[in-house]
Amino acid sequence: MYITITPQKLGGNYSQSSAGFVSYLEKENEGVEEVAKEHFFNQYEDAITPEEVVKEIDNNTAKLKKKEPKFYSITVSPSKYELKRLQNSSKDLKRYTRELMKDYVACFNREIDGRPININDIKYYGKIEHSRSFKGTDRQVRENQPYATKILQLKSEIRKIETGLMQGSIQKREKEIEKLEAQAPHCQDGKRIVQGMPKAGNQSHIHIIVSRKDASNSVSLSPGSKYKAS
Structure with missing residues (x-):
């Protein structure tokens, strides 16, 4: 199980709404x-609308400054072994998330109104996703990029030859493209991995949006003053 916690931040400014996320x-x-x-x-x-999530998160930001995050994003990524153990993917992941959030609350190790903080003191919403796509920052995409650049150049030359803007052999370039496709170090299902390509296999994971303020909108709850992204 791999978990990351990321503060809400877009560029150099904090958005005043969770709508985009x-x-x-x-x-x-x-x-x-x-x-x-x-x-x-x-x-x-189990069935909360996006509109309700935005309303609840955006209206729970009392006394937070413009330069303070309004919410945190938690991403929970089960391992392939863990995913294989699931009997009902969505149902089991929801149950796991609810137990996980109890641990999240316990880690604050603090009190509200003289009592230990509990799960009812936080405002969070989870969302299960079942697919992932390769990003430009993924190692496979980065290491395939030199081949992608050469292939793009050859395809550009083919278009120029077809329109009469340059002379040369289309067949020769097509063979060179085939050779580069075969030489690319990372492939999936016989195809070169590129940015935006869906990842194969079970990719189920959980996104959680947690309000910075507690459920009463009076106490600020941050994962840490010296927070690191993961």
């Missing part, structure tokens, strides 16, 4: 039938 987490639901969609959930509810 919530919209990003809805990307897998685009074009999917209602019965197949993954909805937001919290400790007690």
